[in-house]
Amino acid sequence: MELQLALDLVDIPGAKQVVAEVAEHIDIVEIGTPVVINEGLRAVKEIKEAFPSLRVLADLKIMDAGGYEVMKASEAGADIVTVLGASDDSTIRGAVEEAKKQNKKIMVDMINVKDIESRAKEIDALGVDYICVHSGYDHQAIGKNSFEELTAIKRVVKHAKTAIAGGIKLNTLPEVIKANPDLVIVGGGITGQEDKKATAAEMKRLVSQA
Numbered sequence: 001m002e003l004q005l006a007l008d009l010v011d012i013p014g015a016k017q018v019v020a021e022v023a024e025h026i027d028i029v030e031i032g033t034p035v036v037i038n039e040g041l042r043a044v045k046e047i048k049e050a051f052p053s054l055r056v057l058a059d060l061k062i063m064d065a066g067g068y069e070v071m072k073a074s075e076a077g078a079d080i081v082t083v084l085g086a087s088d089d090s091t092i093r094g095a096v097e098e099a100k101k102q103n104k105k106i107m108v109d110m111i112n113v114k115d116i117e118s119r120a121k122e123i124d125a126l127g128v129d130y131i132c133v134h135s136g137y138d139h140q141a142i143g144k145n146s147f148e149e150l151t152a153i154k155r156v157v158k159h160a161k162t163a164i165a166g167g168i169k170l171n172t173l174p175e176v177i178k179a180n181p182d183l184v185i186v187g188g189g190i191t192g193q194e195d196k197k198a199t200a201a202e203m204k205r206l207v208s209q210a
């Protein structure tokens with residue numbers, strides 16, 4: 001099981017500072033959607049250049065023009081790019097095709113997909129690399145999490161790796177680990193802590209044991 005750090009509420013210098021602090025305890029660093037909106041794909045480029053040994057995920061949440069947008073994120077240095085599960089199959093196919101050409105990976109974000117089990121089964125057949133259940137900020141604000149959705153997709157996903165994101169903290173991590181995802185994504189659960197390094201280290205210890 002691997003650990004991904006999501007960076008959402010920082011600028012590029014702030015992102016570099018956090019990654020420098022926790023780099024040895026994470027497998028993947030995510031340049032979050034708000035960072036891409038504020039800073040553009042330059043944020044992906046600068047983080048990849050500064051930390052070449054870390055895999056960098058560009059959280060573009062692609063909804064259309066899958067091939068083109070994956071190409072641009074790949075040019076910036078992204079190793080993994082996100083596409084929305086709610087997008088059309090043709091968008092996901094285009095993204096997968098381009099990612100294969102560039103030797104990159106596609107993560108499908110299932111945020112706000114209603115029939116999660118059937119859609120995960122369809123998406124798994126499209127050849128994506130990761131399928132991620134995700135309670136976004138707006139759902140977290142009304143007390144939702146994706147723990148049950150993870151169990152639901154684990155029943156049907158046969159090829160892709162599974163991932164979970166949304167409001168995961170050190171105290172909820174053991175429950176997440178029990179559902180056995182391949183990848184756990186944590187943003188505020190690390191970046192909002194006084195001691196980010198110690199929190200990331202403990203999270204990495206727990207996911208590595210699973």
Ligand SMILES: O=C([C@H](O)CO)[C@H](O)[C@H](O)COP(=O)(O)O
Nearest residue numbers: 006033136166167168186187188
């Ligand atoms: O994808 C995310 C969110 O939609 C904002 O872009 C976050 O990266 C994801 O939810 C993980 O962050 P936390 O919820 O703070 O753990």
